[in-house]
Amino acid sequence: MLFWKRNTDTIIQCPNCEWKPDGEKHWACSCGHSWNTFETKAKCPQCKKQWQDTVCPGCGKLSPHKSWYKTREEINALESAGDSQLRAKKKSLESRLVGYGIKNYRVSHLPYLDHSNEKFHSPFEAGCRMMILYAISYAVHKLHERADVCDWLQREGLWDRVSPKEKEFFTDPLPEKETLRELSWRIEAALTLGWCLNKVKVLPRLDEASNKINGQAMREFQENVPALGEPLMSFLSNLEYRSLDEIYEENLVNEMATTYFRDLMFSRKDDQTKINRAVSLERHRVLNWLRTHYEDGNFSGELWDDVDTST
Structure with a gap:
């Protein structure tokens, strides 16, 4: 034989x-x-x-x-x-995806990994959005304090950067439970921007973030950003980004995770990861927003409601 x-x-x-x-x-x-x-x-x-x-x-x-x-x-x-640098980025990105259990997603177009032509919001704008998201996640649990939060945002010059839908939340006498549930996840977006701005050293893994939100990363965030109600301008004016390579890779990890979960709906296959989808979606949303910069002076608040996470 x-x-x-x-x-x-x-x-x-x-x-x-x-x-x-x-x-x-x-x-x-x-x-x-x-x-x-x-x-x-x-x-x-x-x-x-x-x-x-x-x-x-x-x-x-x-x-x-x-x-x-x-x-x-x-x-x-x-x-x-x-490009050896892009090939190294490809290897790093795909290794992280495999580590989460997303084993069959690969990058075929190396320029996809190149962020040199991307226009990010300034660190100042990112800091403004971070504090708005932080304030919203707090107000969700303290509805009776929303007026005070609004006064603070106005006093610090952030109110024009609050999105139309966010303003509806602040003025709605009885927000729906679904609205409150959705907005409660904004703390993850705030934490992500805190990481981008070097106020958090390490983001929790996507498959453990829900258990870590009250842990080290959140404590570090609260220690390194102003408390709600405090003056902001000095803090916001001195922010700097960590490596844009790190930020861009984190964005792509969550973008490809979104694609993975979308494909699961059509294939009806089992989820092979333990990724918290809500956490990943918040990171995807806020990092996509970070890369949505317009030269015409549009306020970031007006752009937030229209962030595209469809991949």
Whole structure:
């Protein structure tokens, strides 16, 4: 009996994003059979149809099946080509996703990782939004103090940066429970901006953040930002960002997590992560806002309600 021996010098990976097969049955034939296409070199074991192209579970792109098979020399050439810094960012981002259990999402377009042309809000604007979000998360639990919070925001010159929907919350005599529930998560967005502005050293992991919100990160945040009601201008005028590379990667992690959860709704597959979706969505929202800068002087408050998290 003859046995096929796999050539150990051959490496199978997507020609676009470098995703490698994980042994799972990601592919389905037109006859309805599901299997690992690389076990049969793209021939369906049931109906014997030979597929010429293969879709990648990592990036979703279709490529000729034969282009998936590379020699080690070809792999080395690919890895040494292109921008070494962007390739390092790709490796870091994908490693974090795998660490969360998002194993089959890859970056196929390296410029996607380049933030050099992005226009971030200034640290001052980010600090203003952070304090507004902090105030809202407090007012959700202290509805009777909303008038005092409004007075403070007006006194500190932040009221024009409060979004229309946020202003509705401050003036609504009886906010709906769903509104209160949604706004209570704004503390996560405030904490994220605190991290961006070096007021929090480390963001809790997405799969443990809900347990850490009253822990070290939150204590650190409260120690390093003014208490609600205190003067803000000196604090806001001296803020600086941490590395924009770190901020951008955090944004992309949560953007791809949003994509992962959206895809789950259509595929009806089980969630392989323990990510707190509400936490991730708040980070995605606030970091997308951070990258939404207009030169025409639009107040950030007017932009907050329209932040796009659809990916």
